[in-house]
Amino acid sequence: MxxxxxxxxxxxxxxxxxxxxxxxxxxxxxxxxxGNLRDLDLENLLEEIEDMGSSQKQALESNLKVILMHLLKYKYQPEKRSNSWLYTLAEHRQRIRKAFKNSPSLKRHFLQEFADVYLDAKKLAAIETGLPSHTFPVESPFTPDQVTDEEYLPE
Structure with missing residues (x-):
């Protein structure tokens, strides 16, 4: 066409x-x-569809990283807790909840990448807080359920 x-x-x-x-x-x-597949740019269409799935996964990982980083800050810098941190936690938890609602299969990716994303969040939390990286546990002190629980805050 x-x-x-x-x-x-x-x-x-x-x-x-x-x-x-x-x-x-x-x-x-x-x-x-x-139904005109003959004139359709099938090669690029397939690539774009594949990229859409990757973009959803990257967005999920980004939201998870922000939540983990803020939970670490909340736990390890209680004197600096702020409404801004609470807002950020609520916003990114809502994003994850909507992502799971729209694409339930993302939950599997969330669980598979949880440990690796935690390591990235730990590095960012160390940079942002100025605390040494070893201040934070090697493995996440938060479970996937706690991370997505809109009421959970570490004490």
């Missing part, structure tokens, strides 16, 4: 991918709805 652009040049769906991503998506939907 040839696609006319603003310059009235005819573009294939594949060519459009590099020039106008939003229009490429719109055309992909049109072609899929028409």
């Amino acid at each position: 040839a696609i006319a652009s603003d310059k009235t040049q005819i573009k294939s769906h594949h060519e459009l991918y590099e020039e106008d991503f939003c229009l490429w998506i719109e055309q992909a939907l049109v072609l899929l709805r028409q």
Whole structure:
């Protein structure tokens, strides 16, 4: 399927991918709805679908890292506790809850990556607090259930 652009040049769906991503998506939907797989840029479409899954996993890991870091700060710097920390914990827990609601299979990824994400959070917590890294446990002092529990705070 040839696609006319603003310059009235005819573009294939594949060519459009590099020039106008939003229009490429719109055309992909049109072609899929028409059942026109012949003109569909299948190679890039498959790559984009794969990237969507990776993006969801990265966002989940990012939210988990923020929660773990703030739980460590909360536990190991009680004198600096703030409403800002509570807000951050609530916000990122909500994001994870919504991610699990929209994609329940992300829970498996969450559990698989929990220990590695904790190590990253521990490094960031050490930098942000100025405390030596060895202040924090080698393994997470928080369980996955505690991390996602909107009421949990370490004492």
